[in-house]
Amino acid sequence: MSKMSVGVIGATGMVGQNYVRLLKDHPWFDVKYVAASPSSAGKKYADAVAGRWLMDEDIPGPVRDLIVQDASDVEAAKGRCDFVFSSVEMDKKAIRETEDAYAAAGIPVVSNNSAHRGTADVPVLIPEINPHHLEIIPVQQKKRGWKKGFVVVKPNCSVQSYMAPIHALRLAGFPVARAIVSTLQAVSGAGYPGNPSLDMTDNVIPFINGEEEKSEVEPLKIWGRIENGEFVDDDSIRISAHCNRVPVIDGHLACVSLGFESKKPSLAEIKEIWLAYRSLPQELGLPFAPPHPILFREENNRPQPRKDRDAEKGMAVTVGRLRTCNVFDCRFVGLSHNTVRGAAGGGILNAELLKAKGYLK
Amino acid sequence: MSKMSVGVIGATGMVGQNYVRLLKDHPWFDVKYVAASPSSAGKKYADAVAGRWLMDEDIPGPVRDLIVQDASDVEAAKGRCDFVFSSVEMDKKAIRETEDAYAAAGIPVVSNNSAHRGTADVPVLIPEINPHHLEIIPVQQKKRGWKKGFVVVKPNCSVQSYMAPIHALRLAGFPVARAIVSTLQAVSGAGYPGNPSLDMTDNVIPFINGEEEKSEVEPLKIWGRIENGEFVDDDSIRISAHCNRVPVIDGHLACVSLGFESKKPSLAEIKEIWLAYRSLPQELGLPFAPPHPILFREENNRPQPRKDRDAEKGMAVTVGRLRTCNVFDCRFVGLSHNTVRGAAGGGILNAELLKAKGYLK
Amino acid sequence: MSKMSVGVIGATGMVGQNYVRLLKDHPWFDVKYVAASPSSAGKKYADAVAGRWLMDEDIPGPVRDLIVQDASDVEAAKGRCDFVFSSVEMDKKAIRETEDAYAAAGIPVVSNNSAHRGTADVPVLIPEINPHHLEIIPVQQKKRGWKKGFVVVKPNCSVQSYMAPIHALRLAGFPVARAIVSTLQAVSGAGYPGNPSLDMTDNVIPFINGEEEKSEVEPLKIWGRIENGEFVDDDSIRISAHCNRVPVIDGHLACVSLGFESKKPSLAEIKEIWLAYRSLPQELGLPFAPPHPILFREENNRPQPRKDRDAEKGMAVTVGRLRTCNVFDCRFVGLSHNTVRGAAGGGILNAELLKAKGYLK
């Protein structure tokens, strides 16, 4: 089976670099096309990122010499990529227009951006949680007159640390009605250059612009249902998020208190549910699917960002400190790798699911 | 008016050093006596702390040459100190026995230790919140047969960031029924050497041994009432705490969600209540009392540990990010200086209140 | 005696903010005028720095309401300030032109910028080291046709940690012929936002653009002589500098190996020379002069940035670890506060010297 030709739109930014890095030697996908802002267009990729390549590993050989294209030149992409990963850095309106243009040109868009997360017929996808939301793609295509193209997005990185653990409990018959979450988020989440060292040395910052809203709202769509060709938020759960920036390179940690709707599982049941949890990506054996979507650490001081973020190649959520809550029913700590699972790795898993389900050809 | 002669028991440890530092030039108190473990006894204070003096300022001149006494030798303290600050590092039973011995010898004990916080007739004092709890002192003395001596303790450093803001609301007629708190606590809270740099670089630790229990339980006693000569916990509020260690030198930050009993103040009312809040230490003009016990920052990214911990000489609580909560009624971020307000500075304010109310003579 | 009216040109940047902060309650100088880029001009100072005030203390009251002027509008400054501190952020040519324009308008310029450091008739001043270089001012004025105005600059922050210790040895009759210096420099030296936290967490960077050249070249002018109305570099000493950026907020540390010309002092003599070292600012009792320009720490692990940077209000150099060198004659570690002594504090001391010597009226 020959690999699919993949484009990365916004390839010179931090998320784009992560795509390039993570797709090295991918069994299904081959990066054949890179696009960025006009200032990079026309340069070899290696030259375009010279002095601002942020990954620890060097640029994968085959990508070094690709000529960077202008991200807004959709025509250039036609015939050269079977689909694109989008991580362009523009204002929201421009992102939506750019992504729509690729889709209109018959090129499916697997996006990292927040621009389309609120769009009523665009699925916000976590393959383990709402794979059935892909059913909206034909609706989306029909409504917009797109043939082959479509847009699928992934959620904000912050939600990955608590959504899977809550979802597993929902699936097991224990609907969660309320969650109060405090996150301790890594500086890589702000991109590069991001937070100044002057702000993050001997300090934390109890605010990340727009992050709390995303952390509270996006899960409701992910758990939502499709009605009349549009997503309708789940209204059975309310989430309150306090988002903090801490001096950690990678790994978002969440302190979570949960209140159940009615039926309350015991701590032992919760642990058992988490350990047993598997979903469609695991069943399908998707290359980037973590064999164990939820890992459970017994030590009382885990998960920790530096020690647990790379679990299952950065694609698993690690939970720990499960205990009863004085105010709600239970509480725990969750951790996920924000630039792998929470960004490019999550995008790749989305594409793998799309491929496996026949949406990418 | 001549100053009172003060002893510091446990004077060579980190909290003890902070007492020595903060009491320099105190208008009412003069450090005339220092005691520590037998291994330090007999040495000049400057020699006893050589190589482990942790304060940024140098040792105050008059204390340098004091001869360190054995903390367990209560007789040595008699006649040489009007009262003692206790920050001894022993197991809890030994601390209780040591503090009781000083009290029995007629030397009042103003303690920083957790050992006596659970003792039914020992007040856990925050001068702004429960000054009336000092009324138990005669009961304590009578029950134990102590004449002049008694024991008063201060609470855990973590509670300072949220108790005063909640207390001001209670006083204003808005009782809080539930609070979910996530703390981001500084490494100085673990004493010296405390957390290894290997654990705190590019990392946070979502666990501090015993801290969550203290953060949840101690406020109930502080807000409690005296019945039959014993403290009875307030049962109108439940607190749930997630305690995290972060790579910050000083300053404990708390993300707090509050649910009110019934009557809910508006955000504007809350802010007004906090800004107007004054209490007995302010009325009495105690030297270490912060003129504004609660400071309010309007910026959306404050309070921050490095920028706000020293507000009002480290004795104020700084709050910010007041907003509604998706699950409860409101939420905010609070910050206090853990080794000043949360430790030695808080102990000094306790002593000042005791002096002003006539308990120290 | 009434205070002089002082302007700060470039008042909204990090160095300008430090001037505003440090000049609060200065006995001789009063900030009466602030200027910055056109985008800030016309706003109240408090509004112009809203959201980017970087100091820990709040903005001094009297400066809050000053209306920010356009730094390039020299006419506006006339009659409103007796002299200006310059910390404008422009390209070097524009800085030189701006500073010249103020001088031409009769307003002396005490500059923090590097732009004029290489100008043959502009003194690079460290009041303890080359106060006699002020003699060039009349020459500078005559050559340029300036009446009352002139330009004096301060050196790069990195040289402060090793120049005073070397200078004291030179004065004592032990000329240093060679020095190899490795610096560990704080992130505040890069201004704001400066180094990203992503680069400085679990990392150091062995490069600071242009810093090694400044560290090697500027001392030669400071130790140089005036010949024919121009400065001629000292050629009796060679300096080699390795400059590193480390995750420290404030305080530049230098590891220094020294080789003497011929006569070599013993370690005991060196220490004695440093302890005894006083210079003109101390004799004149200038307000910002550190009583002890060089402090000596006996502990084998000092100086350390966090513990020693604030010595003598951030104006002293702290040295330690004096020992023989395996290759040269001796070595030591020096430390100075880069944003106080190395920037605004150093500029203020320059102005104080100028005032005391009659150059500012």
Next chain:
Amino acid sequence: MSKMSVGVIGATGMVGQNYVRLLKDHPWFDVKYVAASPSSAGKKYADAVAGRWLMDEDIPGPVRDLIVQDASDVEAAKGRCDFVFSSVEMDKKAIRETEDAYAAAGIPVVSNNSAHRGTADVPVLIPEINPHHLEIIPVQQKKRGWKKGFVVVKPNCSVQSYMAPIHALRLAGFPVARAIVSTLQAVSGAGYPGNPSLDMTDNVIPFINGEEEKSEVEPLKIWGRIENGEFVDDDSIRISAHCNRVPVIDGHLACVSLGFESKKPSLAEIKEIWLAYRSLPQELGLPFAPPHPILFREENNRPQPRKDRDAEKGMAVTVGRLRTCNVFDCRFVGLSHNTVRGAAGGGILNAELLKAKGYLK
């Protein structure tokens, strides 16, 4: 070919854990025996390190269940390991006696400890630099009456960042006469718990106990010659080292200034020499030998600890910033991974060389 059975003495400490981690799936060596202090003896390895396993990866399966032996019980090791890696934590005399006891019992000792580095007939081995020093082993055995056992040690981690680059130049006909080195060393070099976070946040420490002496003296033995069955130091080079601790997890960086004896290479020649440098481990294809012992980075701000320490699996030295020196001839920055190349990885490479040369059977 069956693998050799290997013991790790001091297996529960940080270096011992690194041996266990790095030897996982080693093609030649199999960890079959672990020993530690009496307090760990008798426990399963997984239990002995519970709560203090510091590696990011989990304990390799086969080692988990090994019963920890008493390191001082040499008899227990007999017949169970073909040789041992020694990283015991005792005082120096006890270490020498322990290592001698294993050797006397016929068990070769490949040591990480400093205890035997000064012993006249014990080689301090860097396989790329002084493999011929192994010739002393028969002498050592004969003098001490050992049959099959012997002791070989590795040098201090700090020397790895500059010795290979200097050695390559020596080999190429450019002997270095003097080197002034300033190191910025990672906290993992101090073991666990090592440096408190309280000391390393917003700070660096310009002192590491005993480190400068090791950094200056050990290279002289490594470059020394064998005379009358003893090592004689090279006296053609003098090294001066300033050693600093910085808040970096792994990776020792060195700023190096070099003066040549007489013939001076151009910068281009130096670079060429480094790029071409290969040695015996590369020729023999030893499993842990880095294909390129010296990597050269062209970027002006590299090497950096976090980005370059893992180059060639942590076994290479990365150099950069090659430029002329104002005082000596040239200068550069070197970096090596202190807990891989500088500790357990270096020990494993030593053992591989010993095996390849027939000293281990």
